[in-house]
Amino acid sequence: MMDRDDNHVYQYLLNELGTSGSRDGPRARFKGRIPPKRIKRTLVNYVNSFIKCSQCSAPDTHFVKQDRTTLLKCQACGATRPVKL
Template sequence: MAFDHYKEMLERARNEVPEDIREEKKFEPPNVEIRREAGNTIILNWNKLVKAVNDQEKVFLRFLAHELGTHGETERGKTTFKGSHSARKINQLVEEFINVYIICSECGRPDTKLQKEKGRLLKKCQACGAWQFVEPP
């Protein structure tokens, strides 16, 4: 009797989980596509990268600019950073950003959202409900 009740509750809980979270899939961000122009590095596929980091564009831009030690600005789907930076270096930084700000430390899923909480940056997992404070870039 109790087991039937448990199975019913479990089925209800599974039905509440969004379909895209239920799917088991390996998270792979797109590789950075760059062009160098007039002493600047332009990321051509910025919008794809922003989608890969759950639309956390402001935090992502700040993180990359901070780690590259330069200024960055976004315009019409492209982002320009002052100076010459390799695609390899930027790809490494994208991976680092994802590991710190996107991947849930409890369940390993990329289904997190960042939000400000009492002046701090909170990473909250939509899949398992875990949360943790992360240092802003």
């Protein structure tokens, strides 16, 4: 889906949606009925927080570990910003 650790995305979803679930290969299951709209909105939040560059909005970013912090580095413009994983 995205150039990210699937598990990280999934854990983020569980936290944000306040639910638990299980993963079955590439499919994620959630406990309870969660409106698809809510999942979509949470995914958008994820993209904004962990994927999109805050400077140029490019999605071509990756995580860079620096000491104890993780930075999101943009491939397009080289900007970095700290992210909380």
